[in-house]
Amino acid sequence: MRTSDFDYYLPPERIAQHPIEPRHNARLLVFNRKSGEMAHRLFYDLPEYLHAGDVLVINQTRVIPARIFGFKPSGGKVEILLLKRESDKVWEALVGGKKVREGTTIQLVDGPYAYVEEALNGARRLIRFETEIEPYLEKQGQMPLPPYIHEVLENPERYQTVFARHSGSAAAPTAGLHFTPELIQILEQKGILFARLTLHVGLDTFAPVNEEDPHQHTIHSEWCELDEETARLINSARAKGGRIIAVGTTSVRTLETAAMNAQSGQVVAPFTGNTRLYILPGFTFRAVDAMITNFHLPRSTLLMLVSAFAGREQILRIYEEAIRREYRFYSFGDAMLIL
Numbered sequence: 001m002r003t004s005d006f007d008y009y010l011p012p013e014r015i016a017q018h019p020i021e022p023r024h025n026a027r028l029l030v031f032n033r034k035s036g037e038m039a040h041r042l043f044y045d046l047p048e049y050l051h052a053g054d055v056l057v058i059n060q061t062r063v064i065p066a067r068i069f070g071f072k073p074s075g076g077k078v079e080i081l082l083l084k085r086e087s088d089k090v091w092e093a094l095v096g097g098k099k100v101r102e103g104t105t106i107q108l109v110d111g112p113y114a115y116v117e118e119a120l121n122g123a124r125r126l127i128r129f130e131t132e133i134e135p136y137l138e139k140q141g142q143m144p145l146p147p148y149i150h151e152v153l154e155n156p157e158r159y160q161t162v163f164a165r166h167s168g169s170a171a172a173p174t175a176g177l178h179f180t181p182e183l184i185q186i187l188e189q190k191g192i193l194f195a196r197l198t199l200h201v202g203l204d205t206f207a208p209v210n211e212e213d214p215h216q217h218t219i220h221s222e223w224c225e226l227d228e229e230t231a232r233l234i235n236s237a238r239a240k241g242g243r244i245i246a247v248g249t250t251s252v253r254t255l256e257t258a259a260m261n262a263q264s265g266q267v268v269a270p271f272t273g274n275t276r277l278y279i280l281p282g283f284t285f286r287a288v289d290a291m292i293t294n295f296h297l298p299r300s301t302l303l304m305l306v307s308a309f310a311g312r313e314q315i316l317r318i319y320e321e322a323i324r325r326e327y328r329f330y331s332f333g334d335a336m337l338i339l
Contacts, residue, residue, distance in 0.1 A: 001281065003209045003217075005312060007298045008319055016328035017151040019158045024183045027327055027334040031318055033310055034339075038321065043178040043335055046292075052191025053242035055234055056292075057251045059173040060196050062164035064134075065141030065156070070108040072097065078106050080114070080127065081144055083170050083202055084223070088132055090117065094203065095125045111136045134167070144170055144203070146331050159331075168200035168223070174294045174331045175248030193242070195233045199224035199250040199275075208299040219278035219301060224254040228270045231258065234287070238267045243289040249302050252288050252309075253277050259286035279305040281312055291338045295322060295329040310338050 020026045023043075030039040030049060041048075050056075066082040078097035085091050095116070100106070102125075106114040112133075118126040143156045153159060161176035162184070188194070204220030211217050234244055234255075244267065246252040257275040258268035267287050278301065291309055296302040307315045318336070327334045 001214060003212055003214050003299050006209075006214070006300075006303050006307060008316060010298065010323065010329060014323055014326070014329045015148050016330060016332035016334075017149055018153070019177065019332045020328075022180055023162075023178050024180045026178045028337055029318065029322055029327065029334065030337045030339065031310065031314070032339050033314075036314070038318065040325065044183060046183065046337065047186055047190050047192070049337060049339065050187065050190070050192050050245070051243070053193070053237060053240055054245055055193045055195050055237045055242055056187065056245050056247055057195045057197060057230075057234070057255060058161070058163055058176055058179075058247045059250045059254070060161075060163055060165040060198050061169040061173060061200050061250070062167045063143065063160055063169045063172050063201075064167050065137050066144045066170050067142040068108060068111075068137065068140060070106040070111075070114065072100070072104060072106060080106070081170070081203070082133075082137075083124070084200070085168065086126065089129045091127050091129070091133065092120070093125055093127050094123045095127070096123065100125065108136065109140060111140060146171065148330060149332065163196070166198045166200075168198075170203045171201040171205055172331065173199070173201060173248045173250045175251075175292045175335060177332075178335050179247075193233060193237055195230045195237075197224065197226040197230055197251060197254050199254045201250055205300075205302065208297065209301060209304070214280060214301075214304060217278075217301070219276050221274045221276050222250075222253070223273070224250075224257065224275050225272045226254055226258040226268060226270060227272075231266075231268050231270045234268050235266050239265075244287055245290040245292065246288045247292045249293055249296075249305050252291060252305060253279070255287040256283075256285060262286070279308050281308045283308045285309060291336075293336050293338065294331065294333055295319065295327065295336065297330065306336075306338070
């Protein structure tokens with residue numbers, strides 16, 4: 001297996017620059033792994049493919065307005081993109097600016113001071129703020145849209161799911177962006193269950209794998225939580241014949257992490273902590289029966305994950321067809337349902 005096995009060409013015009021309105025009007029490519037058949041629908045048609053007792057597992061994380069700006073004592077501009085909270089006042093961040101070394105003091109625009117405690121690899125820094133930074137972010141922070149989105153997002157809430165609750169992500173769990181309160185109500189009336197977990201997405205989720213052998217790639221760590229209530233719901237539903245349908249790769253990663261600690265007769269066990277689970281073709285899925293996901297970047301760990309679930313050749317065939325049919329790709333793009 002080589003990283004180049006997960007490469008494909010995407011015409012730039014296929015990268016969605018803005019979200020569809022309403023959310024549930026995104027297109028939905030439905031792929032049946034057993035038959036190999038594809039169907040082309042709208043996301044609003046999702047209930048037709050689900051049965052009473054099935055469980056949709058959603059990620060409740062909320063994207064923080066994590067891009068902030070400041071100045072060094074010399075007057076040089078600094079851009080800070082918060083990645084992960086380490087303690088009350090300390091964050092891991094990506095820092096843009098010249099010579100932002102360990103020991104540098106940064107004056108945030110209309111805000112507190114920040115101090116670079118440690119230079120990590122590349123542009124990553126460990127930064128200590130003089131006060132807890134969350135209140136400042138609500139006033140001055142900007143939404144950290146992916147680098148391939150070049151248009152201005154007029155409504156920042158469109159980069160949040162309607163069920164976002166727990167702040168902490170540097171990027172949205174994009175498969176969840178297609179759900180609307182109206183669609184959720186229709187699903188619940190049909191007897192579809194919703195299970196909630198949290199995984200705070202890091203920006204590494206967009207990083208391509210640069211190593212020739214994907215096994216040599218160092219997977220990023222992300223904090224996640226699947227609590228006892230969610231574990232009980234999932235275990236009970238599976239025992240009654242319901243399918244566990246992960247909404248997004250973040251839910252897949254959390255579910256399969258929680259499945260590693262499951263006891264006999266369980267699908268998952270409660271889990272709280274960091275996961276470094278790296279899913280490549282050959283992985284045995286223990287918890288996930290079906291998956292809703294967007295279309296992912298070439299050579300990415302996310303494309304490798306969906307290839308592990310549906311088969312690399314099948315996924316590349318599906319992507320080729322999606323490009324031919326002018327589906328919209330990436331964060332604001334269309335969705336797939338893999339059954």
